[in-house]
Amino acid sequence: MPSxxxxxxxxxxxxxxxxxxxxxxxxxxxxEDQCLCDAAELVVRGQGYGTDDEAAREGERxxxxxxRAFARIHLAADFADxxxxxxxxxxxxxxxxxxxxxxxxxxVPGVTVFEDQQDLRFVSVPAAEGxxxxxxxxxxxxxxxAAQLHDPLAAPERLAFDLYSGSFFQVSADSRLLMxxxxxxxxxxxxxxxxxxxxxxxxxxxxxxxxxxxxxAERSSLRGSLQWLxxxxxxxxxxxxxxxxxxxxxxxRPPAAFFTRCYEMRSALTHGHVPRPDHxxxxxxxxxxxxFVADLLAGRLLVELPD
Numbered sequence: 508m509p510s511x512x513x514x515x516x517x518x519x520x521x522x523x524x525x526x527x528x529x530x531x532x533x534x535x536x537x538x539e540d541q542c543l544c545d546a547a548e549l550v551v552r553g554q555g556y557g558t559d560d561e562a563a564r565e566g567e568r569x570x571x572x573x574x575r576a577f578a579r580i581h582l583a584a585d586f587a588d589x590x591x592x593x594x595x596x597x598x599x600x601x602x603x604x605x606x607x608x609x610x611x612x613x614x615v616p617g618v619t620v621f622e623d624q625q626d627l628r629f630v631s632v633p634a635a636e637g638x639x640x641x642x643x644x645x646x647x648x649x650x651x652x653a654a655q656l657h658d659p660l661a662a663p664e665r666l667a668f669d670l671y672s673g674s675f676f677q678v679s680a681d682s683r684l685l686m687x688x689x690x691x692x693x694x695x696x697x698x699x700x701x702x703x704x705x706x707x708x709x710x711x712x713x714x715x716x717x718x719x720x721x722x723x724a725e726r727s728s729l730r731g732s733l734q735w736l737x738x739x740x741x742x743x744x745x746x747x748x749x750x751x752x753x754x755x756x757x758x759x760r761p762p763a764a765f766f767t768r769c770y771e772m773r774s775a776l777t778h779g780h781v782p783r784p785d786h787x788x789x790x791x792x793x794x795x796x797x798x799f800v801a802d803l804l805a806g807r808l809l810v811e812l813p814d
Contacts, residue, residue: 508546508547508549508582508583509583512582512583513546513547514533514543514544514546514549514582515544515580516533516543516544517542517543518542518543519535519542520532520534521543523551523569523572527555528554529553529556530553530555531551531553531565532552532553533550533551534549534550534552535549536548536549536550536614536629549584551569551570553569559620562620566618566619570586570618586616586617587616587617588616588617588786600612600613600630603630609625609626609627609628610625610626610627611627611628611629611630612630613629613630614631648812649808649812652812658808660804663693663694664693664694666693667690667693667694667800667803668690668804670686670687670689670690671686671797671801671804673686674686674687674797675797680786680789680792680793681786683793683797684772684773684776684792684793684796685773687793687796687799687800688769688770688773688796690800691748691799691803692741694748694803695744695748696744697740697741697744698739699737699738700736700737700738700739704736708733708734708737711733711736712733712734715733716730741770742767742770745766745767745770746766746767748803749763749765749766749799750762750763752799752803752809755802757795757798758792766799769792769799772784772789772792776789
């Protein structure tokens with residue numbers, strides 16, 4: 508649950524459905540006796556299913572039920588399947604089961620199907636976290652050189668730096684990649700297309716204006732869209748900006764090709780691509796995109812103090 512919201516139920520468990528042997532209930536995943544209104548982490552438990560496949564299908568269905576219900580009461584939930592997480596191996600489960608004296612399963616994001624066992628416990632393994640510290644000498648050199656250059660940020664660069672910095676506070680790789688591509692977009696300066704291309708666009712605008720079969724609303728909408736075509740696309744402007752970082756490479760790609768791949772991923776995330784992009788690839792791209800945006804914002808320091 509988000510830090511600013513909780514479920515408004517005072518019991519420790521809420522039975523959502525009971526049909527024959529099948530029961531589905533909502534409970535805290537942290538403490539057995541914790542009230543739902545105090546729980547930051549919840550779990551939907553279901554039992555009474557005959558097969559793994561049936562349980563898996565029902566698990567996905569109940570995820571959707573909870574999502575619909577939470578939307579109606581203006582709550583949110585992070586199902587954590589786009590977050591980094593640790594993994595408890597089968598051997599680790601057996602070792603911990605012997606250590607604690609009861610069966611243990613590794614808690615993984617999403618729907619988990621398991622055979623019901625008495626005193627079964629779920630154990631979550633946090634993802635490893637690191638802290639990067641540039642060397643003391645590098646810090647001193649960069650800060651001293653930046654003071655000497657005194658190269659102020661333009662307004663778009665200042666906004667881009669805010670977005671770049673904000674990405675470091677996002678837990679999911681999806682959010683980081685989206686904020687970083689937004690930072691790049693603020694730095695773009697689309698240039699006019701060639702005279703031939705502009706003349707072609709103007710001809711389409713004129714044809715739209717003189718078409719008697721179009722309604723005024725359609726004519727206005729099409730005219731606005733066509734006028735955008737007078738300038739180069741976001742992709743073209745982004746690749747042109749990216750080439751200023753050559754001959755560096757990001758994720759093994761030349762800058763322009765790397766930008767294209769990131770922007771394709773951004774489109775897949777924002778336009779409802781199904782299935783959703785693999786979160787591991789998103790994470791790898793986001794990590795390299797941090798360096799890419801930082802290099803764009805470094806200005807003359809990137810030349811004065813090369814890697």
